[in-house]
Amino acid sequence: MKFRVERDALADAVAWTAKSLPSRPSVPVLAGVMLRVSDGRLQVSGFDYEVSSQVGVDVQADADGAALVSGRLLAEITKSLRALPVELAAVGSHVELTCGSARFTLPTMPVEDYPTLPDMPATAGTVEAGPFAAAVAQVALAAGRDDTLPVLTGVRLELEGKTLTMLATDRYRLAIRELEWRPEGGEVSAAALVPARTLNDTAKALGPLGGSVTVALSRGGVGEGMIGFSAGARRTTSRLLDGEFPKVRALLPDTHNAQARVPVSALAEVVKRVALVAERATPVRLSFGEDGLVVEAGGTEDARASEAMDCEYTGEPMTIAFNHQYLLDGLAALDGPVAVLSFTEPKKPAIIAPAGEDGQITSSYRYLIMPVRIGG
């Protein structure tokens, strides 16, 4: 194997496949990325039996062949190389990488021990890459990180007609976002529970590329229990999570007793400032009234802080408390300059929705957040 390629193309390709490599591989070959050259094209692949990633790059090939090298090392090397053409050649049991006057010799692992990557499941439809990535980022943050409830560490994708819905919850907050997509071949009705981290990494990498992302979902037969995403020359597959996702739609209250409209950045700043005195588990209290909003944190014995700000509020005066990190997460995810907070009661979940300057709700994103009991 021997080929020449631009540094950026190689670095991007290796970074894409190396992201899913396991940090503690049970078999050493799984820490590798496979470089395979044939017909003037380089295929870079990574696989850990859960997630597979693959990307094709056009190269100037002098000799076909394959080599398996440490993915993490190759990713770090290609990232730090100067912007010059890179030459890679397999020499005996090593790979020699030359870029300008820099030269690296990397040991290789036996190609034949490397597992075969799973095939992409059948295409379910396509979605615009940019909006898809933005939606995933908005929803995945609400997914749980606790292994005792594996079901909640996933993002549920619901494919229903022309609507793709994403849902995630860790029992303290729930994020939901609808997105338009183009199903393949008319009617589609399917759901999948994708590990949140994998989905997030994938969307983050595919979003900036633009174009559209193909969603592939197994429906019986090939690749049962798998989902695939592809865009351009990149593709990734992931095993789905087992289990029944809780019926969370019913949690979204359909009426509210009070509603507040606040500029997102101003509220986030105030909460961040006031939360400086709040330790990790202590809440911030939001008191809404005719005069606006007062944000407070801290107890009688500890450090205390409060700050008042303007706010458009309709409803009876109300004090409600939130975990400040969860509140800030929700505000950061809003895709509008104004946050619309809807309340029913201080002990019932509140909904945060994004709105334009005029206060009209702009997108389908909803962040449902559970309040914290106020002492006493």
Next chain:
Amino acid sequence: MRLVIARCSVDYIGRLTAHLPSATRLLMVKADGSVSIHADDRAYKPLNWMSPPCRVEEAPGVWRVVNKAGEELRITLEEVLHDSSHELGIDPGLQKDGVEAHLQELLAAQPTVLGDGFTLVRREFPTAIGPVDLLCRDADNATVAVEVKRRGEIDGVEQLTRYLELLGRDPLLAPVRGIFAAQEIKPQARVLAEDRGIKCVVLDYNAMRGAKSDDLTLF
């Protein structure tokens, strides 16, 4: 256990000399012969003490506690306010793995935590190399051996692997799957377990024993 509360002063004569001026203190003389002198603060650390083996020589107004090295603790008693002895018997020792036993008990009562349709065959299922924590049947009636730990580490996986190998030889049970269940599973242990086809289940102790956290949740 002999408890004496007395106003006393203490001198330690050994490698280092130390002196405790006169004050009211608690003197504890334990069954192993050790003597410790406590003030009315701190949970466990005495002001001064003599570890066993040592002997106590009691004379009116003065105790001498001497060990083999000839070091001496001299307690000068000015006034004895309390003096009592109690037979405590043999202590069962600190049970650090009390949680582990409880987890096993809770899992036995609710085997579905391990997977839908799981039923318990028995706790402490005997094998030639010791009992397996739990033996269950899954929804398809296949045998599942479960090792329960508080903290899941490599040695727990090794232990379960040995049981699985042995149980797998029994034609009435084979094939036997393994589940490694713990409150917390170390990444190394998880890799090893999954590499051997053993499923890892992280247990939520509080949820299993029905201790609800005070936090409000959506569901």
